[in-house]
Amino acid sequence: MTAWRPWAGPGLLGGERSIRKEEERRRGIFTRRAAVLGAIQLGAFGFLGSRLYRLQVEEGARYATLAEENRVSARLFAPPRGRVLDRNGKVVAGNRLNWRALLVAEQTADLNATLETFSKIVPLGDHERARIEREVRRNRRFVPVILREFLSWEEMARIEVNAPDLPGISVDMGTTRIYPETEHLAHVVGYVAAPAESDVGDDPLLQLPGIRVGRAGVERHHDRILRGRAGAVQVEVNAVGRVIRELDRREGIPGQDVQISVDTELQKAVRAKIEEGTTAVLLDARNGEVLAMATKPSFDPNIFNSGVSAAQWRQWTAARTTPLINKATNGLYAPGSTFKMMVALAALEAKVARPGDIVSCPGHLDFGNNRFHCHQRRGHGGMNMRSAIMASCDVYFYEMARRVGIDRIAAMANKFGMGVDLDIELPGTRRGLMPTRAWRQAQGKPWSIGDTIVHGIGQGFYQLTPLSLAVMTARIASGRAIQPHLTRAIGGRPARGSRPEDWPSLGVPEADLRLIREAMWAVVNGGGTAGASRLPAQYGQMAGKTGTTQVRRVTREQRERGFNVSQVPREWRPHALFVAYAPHDNPLFALSVIVEHGSSGSGAAAPLARDIMVEAFQRLGPGRPGQRVAEAPR
Amino acid sequence: MIFERRLLTRDRGTGILEKLWQIPWSFVLLLCGVAAVGYVALLSAGGGNPDLYAQKHAIRFGFGLVMMLCIALVDIRVIARFAWLGYLGGVALLVLVLLHGNVGKGAQRWIDIGPIQLQPSELMKIMLVLALAAWFHRASWERIGNPLFLIPPAIAVLVPVGLILKQPNLGTALITTMVGAAVFWAAGMRWWKFAIGFAAAGVAAPIAYDRLHDYQRARITTFLDPESDPLGAGYNIIQSKIALGSGGMWGKGFLQGTQGHLNFLPEKQTDFIFTMIAEEFGLVGALTTLGMLLLVVVFCYLVAFRSRHQFGRLLAIGLGTNCFLYVFVNVAMVTGSIPVGGVPLPLISHGGSAMLTVMLGFGLLLSAYVHRDVEMGPMRE
Incomplete structure (x- = not known):
């Protein structure tokens, strides 16, 4: 095999000997320069190593905490609110089961079709429909949206039976406050309503959606006793906030019953x-x-539970007889x-x-x-x-x-x-x-x-x-x-x-x-x-x-x-x-x-x-x- | 003594079996080890499911290995002969990608060649090293001292760099420049010319900053203060540092990395794969990986020192620097030491294009090693 020499041409003056000398010189220069380059690169690797040491060992504890904060999200859940009993043990402020229909948007392929099917069982008004679509848009796709509260037994049963046609819709149980004696004890027992901005202070429980606090009467005076202490569940969440699994659960302390002296x-x-x-x-x-x-x-204190309409409020406050x-x-x-x-x-x-x-x-x-x-x-x-x-x-x-x-x-x-x-x-x-x-x-x-x-x-x-x-x-x-x-x-x-x-x-x-x-x-x-x-x-x-x-x-x-x-x-x-x-x-x-x-x-x-x-x-x-x-x- | 070895070399260069014998199998084993680290990391990135990333990675590495060994057997003189052709091909691809390429994330451009996506800018770096090595191969010390002699290779660097900047991909353009500069340096360009070059770059940087795209500026400003915008551009850096730091000395264990598996880490299978390793295997795992990659770079230097011809030396030093820059930029990026740049970790990150170019480079390196003693013709004045 003959060597192909693209750079063949007039050689250096002095012939083969001179070339070899020059080659040695060039090689020496290369070696020195490569050593400098290598030293720089080795230094760079050393820098990376020290950087890793600093991050992972010296500051490791801090970052471990941050990772834990990333990963773990504490979710509160409300304990049942204590009841108010009259002097004979009769419940005058109790909790009623509240069956709610929830929709998880990501579990349904066609939101409109699902809502259409749902409204054949539980009729949804245009207004309600608009609210649901708004909430679905606003929340992440896996966050349940409330379709309807206070479902009757029959509605609930029909939803369950039709479950295959209602992908993403589930029924869940919450509680709502009920006052069986309606207006008779309203001034004494009081009522509950969503907490005002100023109420949400030290108790994290009050930040829960759907939580109610006593706003008048015994409900307000004994609010802390009736409210109980929030339970907490620690869950692992991913970067978008979806719950991956439950890590720890601490049961809340249920609110205590309060017995009042009224007959x-x-x-x-x-x-x-x-x-x-x-x-x-x-x-x-x-x-x-x-x-x-x-x-x-x-x-009727029950009205406060689901929110008082502006018209109702005006009627109450404007009346000369001051019903509130x-x-x-x-x-x-x-x-x-x-x-x-x-x-x-x-x-x-x-x-x-x-x-x-x-x-x-x-x-x-x-x-x-x-x-x-x-x-x-x-x-x-x-x-x-x-x-x-x-x-x-x-x-x-x-x-x-x-x-x-x-x-x-x-x-x-x-x-x-x-x-x-x-x-x-x-x-x-x-x-x-x-x-x-x-x-x-x-x-x-x-x-x-x-x-x-x-x-x-x-x-x-x-x-x-x-x-x-x-x-x-x-x-x-x-x-x-x-x-x-x-x-x-x-x-x-x-x-x-x-x-x-x-x-x-x-x-x-x-x-x-x-x-x-x-x-x-x-x-x-x-x-x-x-x-x-x-x-x-x-x-x-x-x-x-x-x-x-x-x-x-x-x-x-x-x-x-x-x-x-x-x-x-x-x-x-x-x-x-x-x-x-x-x-x-x-x-x-x-x-x-x-x-x-x-x-x-x-x-x-x-x-x-x-x-x-x-x-x-x-x-x-x-x-x-x-x-x-x-x-x-x- | 030298004469005798030269004779031996001639004989050695003829037979394929002889050449196979010459291949440094310990280095091939090292590459397999690095690729295995990549396999494990990608297995974790896929949540333990090999179908997602790891399987493809192994297949690509297998193909790359075969390609690398084939190239290793090609005579280094043939490679040198076609160096400029390869360079022109690379520039042509860069032009093609500017005209017909696909844009991703505002930074990377690729063209689809059959099943793989090729980023010509990656290929270009290797082709540039080849061309520069070929140019400087025949240059004597006096000749390199002549500024006119430096103009053609300077143009050879600036053309692809300009095309890459046009994509626009600032990071790769800078890396390409640095790779070229390393070859210039090793070839013996006078150090004061380098000083002038750095000074010029220092003057040009503020002007260049003005012409940067907004996202590029955002990267730089975010780098300077990542906490300033924790949910915006700084998010990646912060989450990456949290992942690294929380790994500690021994790591959280395979598949136990919360940052990675709960998707706090962005692009964990590509640019941030090192973070994944550091989180799950701790400082020990991170330094082991880094050490293996350092050995790969060291091998490039060994090849350079062993080569008896300037072409092989320059080729090895260029490829070694390229490999070093991949590793350094990537790890420095995920540790929050330099701005995020979208540079993969060689042999570990998921991605066909990077694997292809990296293995191509190692093929050339092995060829330089196998043919380290061949006669490559004289230098000129």
């Missing part, structure tokens, strides 16, 4: 007796348990004559009057240039404390107030739970207003003796809730500083406060209280203002006090013409009040009733109070099947 049947019976604008609060006189708390109108507001805790009224016991007790405490001291009532009291009228225009004649309460003589209490002064009256009222914060489990309960000299002066106005005189009969600046009137009555009856409360048991364990001994004494002399109780007994049973509202004999005797509060000023002209409430428009008529406890010799029940524009405490409120008392005795009185008053729950 549902009694509550319904009370609600059946009252009309719109009326509020009644019935407490256990010995321990402050709320047995019934009724006001009309109310609302619990008037027992948030309605503010002047107490009228039901406040006279406080004035009497303040006078006794201040020793400005003895029970037997006589005040003469000519039908009015003149003070300065003003004349303060008694409701009895002819006058009551000579009145002592007992007869003044019994007959509700205004002049007597004008005089007592003048002697005691507003501040001591207010202090006494505070002691009986009025104008102070009450410890009830109903968020938003109002403190009300118990006027004092300092309060008025803080407004930049002077307090006159005339103001004190008017306030002696429960008129004026007072803003008190029906609940606080019931508390006053219960405290008069028991002599203890009971707090109104609803919680009887949490998770089956009895809550504190069901025994009378749990509550401290009021610190008011028993003799004073006995006098007041006697007077209140006489109001009903001794020829007083509520003589027509005696209890049937088998239930014992009721003690009470009427009240009538003006909502409009009665002018002198009207008074002279002979003011007749039946001739004025209803919204001008006075509110009718009655507070009562029974039985007189061993008080079980304490009650306050306010009938808005009921005209007369004795005419409208007292008979209603008697009917409610009868219901209470029939339901919870001694020897009754539902007798559970003050009995510690097991």
Whole structure:
């Protein structure tokens, strides 16, 4: 084989020897340069090695954490919400199974065809259809989209039977809140709704879609207890977020049941007796348990669960009758004559009057240039404390107030739970207003003796809730500083406060209280203002006090013409009040009733109070099947 | 002594069996080892299913091996004779790909030749090394000192580089330039000319940056601060570093790499295959792989030092540098040391075109080794 020499030509001068010399030189240069190149490349490999060492060993732990964060995603799942039970164990806020149809878009070849088939079983409206298509577009293809909630048994069965024709559609079970008593207990139990932005704080549970939190009443007060603790499942996810497998599961702590003291049947019976604008609060006189708390109108809390429509919301908030507001805790009224016991007790405490001291009532009291009228225009004649309460003589209490002064009256009222914060489990309960000299002066106005005189009969600046009137009555009856409360048991364990001994004494002399109780007994049973509202004999005797509060000023002209409430428009008529406890010799029940524009405490409120008392005795009185008053729950 | 060996060489160059005997089988075994690492990595990339990547990889390597051995038997002088023809063929393919090629990911261009997709830019690097080696083979030290002599090879580098930039594929263009520069350097180009060249490049870089495509600029800026855009362009680098780092010293085990198997790693079977290895087999596995590839490069240098003719030396040094750049750019890329460039890891990454060109290069290298002692004609002044 002859060598082919493309570069053959004139050789280097000097012939073969010179060529070889040159070749050696060239080779030497190549070797040096290749060594440099090789060193650079070896250095580069060394750099890569050190880089790997740094990433994998020195920073390995950090990157391992990052990889774990990539890989592992914690998913929360909601524990079942605790139920709310009434005092007899009846469920008043429970969980209902919610069968939902879900669609996983990637499991169906033709979305439209599948939806078409589905709507033959469960008709889908155009609006619904649009929502589903929007959600399918918005989510990743493997994320289930809710087609329809609250499926009936029949619908569910038909979906299951037709499963082969419904690729990607499955039925799953969730829960939803249900209030079997609808509007009857709405103000007490409250309702749940989706958490607001501000609620979503420390509890990760609240970030779950579909979660509900208590927004009012017991549901809100005991929300943490009812809610429980979120369970968590750790899943491995891939780069697009699809769950690959479950790594770890931690069960949540289910919400605990809360038992409240209200008797549902009694509550319904009370609600059946009252009309719109009326509020009644019935407490256990010995321990402050709320047995019934009724006001009309109310609302159906179930509506909040699925979301309240704008129209519904407007209707509720615009209504003058304020159905969403619990008037027992948030309605503010002047107490009228039901406040006279406080004035009497303040006078006794201040020793400005003895029970037997006589005040003469000519039908009015003149003070300065003003004349303060008694409701009895002819006058009551000579009145002592007992007869003044019994007959509700205004002049007597004008005089007592003048002697005691507003501040001591207010202090006494505070002691009986009025104008102070009450410890009830109903968020938003109002403190009300118990006027004092300092309060008025803080407004930049002077307090006159005339103001004190008017306030002696429960008129004026007072803003008190029906609940606080019931508390006053219960405290008069028991002599203890009971707090109104609803919680009887949490998770089956009895809550504190069901025994009378749990509550401290009021610190008011028993003799004073006995006098007041006697007077209140006489109001009903001794020829007083509520003589027509005696209890049937088998239930014992009721003690009470009427009240009538003006909502409009009665002018002198009207008074002279002979003011007749039946001739004025209803919204001008006075509110009718009655507070009562029974039985007189061993008080079980304490009650306050306010009938808005009921005209007369004795005419409208007292008979209603008697009917409610009868219901209470029939339901919870001694020897009754539902007798559970003050009995510690097991 | 030299004379005697030369005589021996002549005899050795004649018989096929003699040539087969000359083939360094330990190197072939090393290549098989690297390909086996690739097989295991691709098996993992396919989730344990060989049908996805690993099987094809093995078949391609088998074909490549046969091709490599065939080329190894071809006389190095014949190769040298057709070097410029090969170069022209490569340039023609580059032009063809610009006119009729398929574009993928804004960067790579290929043409379909039967069942395989060929990236002419890969082939071009080898053809360029061949042409430059042939050019400098006959050049004496004095001759290389003559600037006029350097103009034709410089043009030979710039034409394909320009065509590759036109694709546009910045990474490959830079690598091609570097491969060419290595041959220039080894051939004995004066070092101050290199210095001038680097200075010119330094001046030109900002101007070139202005003319870069947006995605190319994004790569550079992302490289400088990958965390600035974690879900955008920086995502690949961050996820790759997480995968590497979480592998630790011993790795998570075969098929246990979470980053790879949960698809956090992009293109794990091609550009990021090294990450897959490092995640599942740790630093130990990564350094072993890197060490094997280093041995491949070292072998290229051995061939260069053993060759008795300048053509063989330059060819081996060019191919070695090419192989080094593949490995360095790829590993530096996945470790976040240089911008992402779309360079495969030789013999390990999935892909027919890369395997073909890499094995072609090794065939030429083996031919240079087998024919390391042949007489290739004199140099000129």
